Amino acid sequence: MSVDLSTSLGSLHLKAPTLTASGCAAAGRELAQFGDVATLGAVVTKSIMLQPRSGRATPRMAETPSGMLNSIGLQGPGVEAFIEKDLSWLSQNGVTTVVSIAGETTAEFAELAARLSNVPGIAALEVNISCPNVESRGQVFACDPYAAADVIAAVRREWTSDAPVLAKLSPDVTDIVSIAHSVREAGVDGVSMINTLLGMVIDVDRMKPLLGGRTGGLSGPAIRPVAVRAVYQVHAALPDLPILGMGGIRTGHDALEFFAAGASAVSIGTVVFGDPRAPWRVAEELSSELASRGYSAVRDVIGLAHR
């Protein structure tokens, strides 16, 4: 049986259900040696900032049980070089591109949205609000419903394109549903969830936090149950809000859990590091998982675990 794997995130039609995750596929080019990136649902690019950025000191990663910590610190070339080099490569290669943006102030987010608004080849904007807000003693935007809504409202004002705007939520909150409510009110077309969990590894030889950035973001299959719970909760509360689900997806079976919990599409992040073909493989496996259970379209299972 052939399974229809196409889906959508709000107004964005996706030919395939699996996307890359921001920061886990750079801007797609390196993955091209392992498969045709144009066949993916989309490439979600590494969060870009206005200015070039060196990122944090190394070590920037620590492997942990079924996961890893990273503290890259948003290293990147800045939005101008990104448009020139990365976006152009993606466009030329016919890749559906979701651009992730990050800022340290609400104004920076707004400026990024304004700058990218008229750039062709952007299928959606993912607003990574899981960054520290320098105007609020470093509290992460996504951890405060007001700060999160401010950023989204500012982006919305500047964003003149029809492409949907997604807010990327952090799981490090007491009540993720309230954050989802808040960004929805502020005008997002959907949410991406989850970003990493704040974690730490101690290097007991040096008796110091191992990572250059001291804390890091925990990702990978270790966090999958937290991600599935978050997707389930938000879909239960806001069934019409499209969700791009992610967090530890390794197999088609895992992806199916996210769709059943309420995701409309999924991103594959950390698992790509161990298996560069994962975004394609997971889509193929998802197809078999659906077929073997008698479903003919991935859209048919979205939110099914809520019945």
Next chain:
Amino acid sequence: MSVDLSTSLGSLHLKAPTLTASGCAAAGRELAQFGDVATLGAVVTKSIMLQPRSGRATPRMAETPSGMLNSIGLQGPGVEAFIEKDLSWLSQNGVTTVVSIAGETTAEFAELAARLSNVPGIAALEVNISCPNVESRGQVFACDPYAAADVIAAVRREWTSDAPVLAKLSPDVTDIVSIAHSVREAGVDGVSMINTLLGMVIDVDRMKPLLGGRTGGLSGPAIRPVAVRAVYQVHAALPDLPILGMGGIRTGHDALEFFAAGASAVSIGTVVFGDPRAPWRVAEELSSELASRGYSAVRDVIGLAHR
């Protein structure tokens, strides 16, 4: 080199650095076939409630990558049977016992503290505030600084024993430091951290949450980086507050991370299910880890990663 593994949690002296974790060793008796429980730092008993309690429907557990979800629902015999059967066994066998209590209202916690105050053989009280507060639409006490402080203050009022009172904190909060502050103000002698993270697994055959209780608590090595971070943050903010650290400890090396982050003692939870000798083994391994790095006492490394 012989390493001094004794430590303390506030006024409670512990002959060994590893304790069991609440809910992961019942009331100690079953572990006795694998080792002498009287040699452990302490047995922390399964959270006990006022009344007998059947717990949740099965399935109550799901294995997840490097972790597991549980939704036991605090099954237990109620405090009277607990005192009669469990506490008496523990006392007779010379086991250092930390009693964990749980309630659905502040009054229930207070009543438990009152009932247990004059019962001999309780080395410390661990107040499991990671339970839903029925008077507050099921919000977990530990997720709200006011509710958490109310419970602790109420327990403190009724608790006439000299044994220290610990609050067990949940990681499912935006800012665990503020909760720690709050329970400290309310009078705890220390904190236990972390309890499980809220998670979910979907059974994609039945297209329903797998667990009888739908969501469950995620534990095991998967969550260790979150636990180490939480311990580190709270110790940084409140260096004098004793911490009983836990979350995914599997080896002596892991335990050493917790001590370096600021824990004064550690509990071994989920890993006991796979290795019933873990509480003893981890202590032995910790001793070697310390010796090989030239430390002669575990007390000397508490908080060392903060220098």
Next chain:
Amino acid sequence: MTNAQQVTSEILSIEPVGSYYHVVFSAPSIAEFVEPGHFVAVAVGGVGSAMLLRRAFSIHRATPGHSIEVIFAAHGQGTEWLSTTRRGDLIDIVAPLGTPFALPNQPIGAVLVAGGYGAAPMGMLAQALRERGCEVEVILGAATETKLFGVLDLARDADSVTVTTDDGSSGLRGRVTDALPNAIERINAKVVYACGPMAMLKAVARVASEHGAFSQCAVEESMACGIGVCMTCVLPVIGDDGVTRMVRSCVEGPVFRGDRVRWDDVHTVPSDVFGAPVVGGH
């Protein structure tokens, strides 16, 4: 309660048998304590494994001073891993665990009913019963022939063996319970022992009761610890006092009296269970 031991065991052999694998674990200090119905909890995954929990298997055979054996189906990740182990590999095991089958004091007739790998403990059980002078009838069922286990061995250990398969590929087409009434009558059985899927156990318990026999059913509940400390493996069982409690199948079971298990309420919390949520409460 027999004391369980945690030991590092060497795999003395591992071989496919039909749809299953047959493993022999060295267990010199354990084997003598094993009774029919005991189980072993096996650590899976080796170095750097993501699987924290042990897998439970009925003990198929125990050779005192030497080894214990299990029969397992490669089902999910842990048993798949186990199927890739080889002779000489070292594996951590905990055994014997659980409450074994209760044996009669009288030389009565007994029917042993097993589904699939549920036949694993039946050889030991048949031998123990015959040593006590019992007449032993065995009924082995499975979905299809390759999923039958132990037919030849049991033919030796028991007085008679009846085989049923759902697809008729071996023996009678049908369910074990189709053959059960006859078997009970034939030897005037006073007890039925069963091991297999929950649905089968439930049906066996009912048929046994209907025919005036006791039943001893070995249940299979998902277990996190296997040693009684976690409370994941519970099911509603009626006590001697008539009160239903959520009882641990790893310690109080896996073998229960069939008439005591509330089969229809498994996976629920019956409202009359000890400590059940009160309305308006939890």
Next chain:
Amino acid sequence: MTNAQQVTSEILSIEPVGSYYHVVFSAPSIAEFVEPGHFVAVAVGGVGSAMLLRRAFSIHRATPGHSIEVIFAAHGQGTEWLSTTRRGDLIDIVAPLGTPFALPNQPIGAVLVAGGYGAAPMGMLAQALRERGCEVEVILGAATETKLFGVLDLARDADSVTVTTDDGSSGLRGRVTDALPNAIERINAKVVYACGPMAMLKAVARVASEHGAFSQCAVEESMACGIGVCMTCVLPVIGDDGVTRMVRSCVEGPVFRGDRVRWDDVHTVPSDVFGAPVVGGH
């Protein structure tokens, strides 16, 4: 950039050599593309593993149409696991990865310096250099004799081999850099190739510069992806434009010009690096 391939490889052999293991991976479609200095990323842990990330190893040897080989030390959990694999096991590998050693167009003198398993790529490199008519001196160092690798093979592939050990258990007592100035002078070397611990690379780069030679250093940074998508493996490297950037060692490296790496600033973010935090900013 050579295209990397992800393939399921069979372990054709795995043998201990001194303190290390020597593995031969079947890699018929990969081997012909391998150049000296390339590395392979190996998935570890098998079914149900908690280890998500690949382990990187220099390619020791490549036999076109057939196999690639690595030398590894069992160090942490992943390499420990790898050491328990056996002939016939299937393992997922990605190769060839990285930017290999740059080879000279002229038949110049070259000194190859390696510490411990850093000797792994040196045989291929020596061969490639000699094919170009270069004179090749090798200096192999290690803490102690059992940690030396490749002495005999390199004696065949190079013009001369000098050995140093920290404890004097083999060759000269001392560091590779103690022997380096002499070696450079002896053959009037124009380039020094180095592979080993960071501290060694730093010293080698300095000595090479002091003696007017270029250096090509293969660094070893902790890598999450190995393919250039994660930005974990960076170090500060000065570009042709004189600007220091945090550069990926898995793609732009692992081999860098020794005079371009800011050795003293590795594991920091120098204040003059491209995109460095501005004061008051991030």
